[in-house]
Amino acid sequence: MLGRVSQLPKAAVFAPVDDGSGRVEVVVRRLAEAIALGLISDGDQLPAELELANALKVSTVTLRAALAALRERGLVETRRGRGGGTFVLAPTDPSAARLRRRLRELSTSELREIGDYRSAIAGTAARLAALRASADNVARLRHVLGRLDAATSVGERRRADGRFHIEVAAAAQSVRLTRAEIDIQSEVGELLWLPYGAAADPRDVVRGHTQVIDAIEARDPARARALTEEHIDKGIERLMEFHWRLVASE
């Protein structure tokens, strides 16, 4: 099971990191995501530091910081001596394999359908919430978002994010939209919040949701809807990307 990652067709994983801000985090995310998606398997050895830094177009300082962060999260380990190097420790969570299989097996039209439906439900819920949310509803939304912000595990994030969308629908005063949102969350929540490979940076999600709450509080239905649709489109786009990477890795 021990293969050299650099020999595998995983070009996208090691494509140059071009995001100017927070390069360490971008590298951490890229590698963590690849591990979550099973693109790099348990026991795989990462290319040597210099080689990997060159491939990713980051400095070795950046790469070392990223590897240290991955070590801290228990996703890689460094062995010293002969045959040493950095090795992948894939999460043993059996649900990870099941989720990867699901994401691989969903067709792009099915993924698009999920996005279309989520967008219709969550977008409308956000618009109506801006017209109907009480101060108490807004306070609850901020409370749930605080939980998302403070979450330390992917499970907590999935629950808090799901809860946020459900609370928006409840603030819209619609039983039907709330029910639909609960169904959506149980269907796609675990895909959006893959262990070690969330479809969105949690901080971006918190920032985006904060803007939605602000729009709801400011009673700006058009903005609440647009921001929500944008967020959902981005999430689905990421899932499509994951899907294609899984297909390409076969």
Added chain:
Amino acid sequence: MSDQHVDQVTDRVHTIVADIFGSLDRVLESVVACYRACGSFACADLAAVRPEIFACLSRTHEVVAGAGVIVAPGVLADRRRWLEWWQAPPEQDPTFLDVDLDPESLDFYDYTAAEWFAVPERTRRRHIVGPYVDFGGTDTYMLTFTAPAEVDGRFLGVVGADVRAARFEELLLGVLAASPTQITLVNGEGRVVATNSPRLPAGSLLLDPGDRLPLPPLPWSIVTSAADRAISPL
């Protein structure tokens, strides 16, 4: 502004609410008696309160959709959280409401944060919440009436009754329809509980309600408008 139609709506609202709370008082007495009788208050002891819950449901038949006791965390010896809540489906025996009390679950029914629990806990007074979307519980647009249960200053939880928002509106239809001018019943946050205006569905917010006639001790007000209801005759 005194208007006989407003008076009729007000009277009807007070009567309906008094009936609901009056019926809940008997459940409340039963909870207190049960707590005093049990050395170590456990979940199974609440079976003694059930006859009063069922009696409440049958007294308020066709008004109350569910009723019961929601216990404050830490009060029962063997359960951290507990809902002894029964629903009354039409023409059927009451059914126990089974909600997800696992804090780890997406559907977790976090009732201690719910207004119908938190407000009576804080104020030690009766409260009415809604209309609101009750999700994780009954998945219905609901009004919830609750009263605190306490013994020697210790808060045991609340007794409560649920009334579907649609049913509550129906109970007021007669007096609302009789008025040629707009009469709107709003809750403390300005949300429409019931109205005879075709442009204001229940659940919408009245952002600038203008003159309100408060209905103490209820957390509600009546908003009137001299405008006629603009419903064209058939």
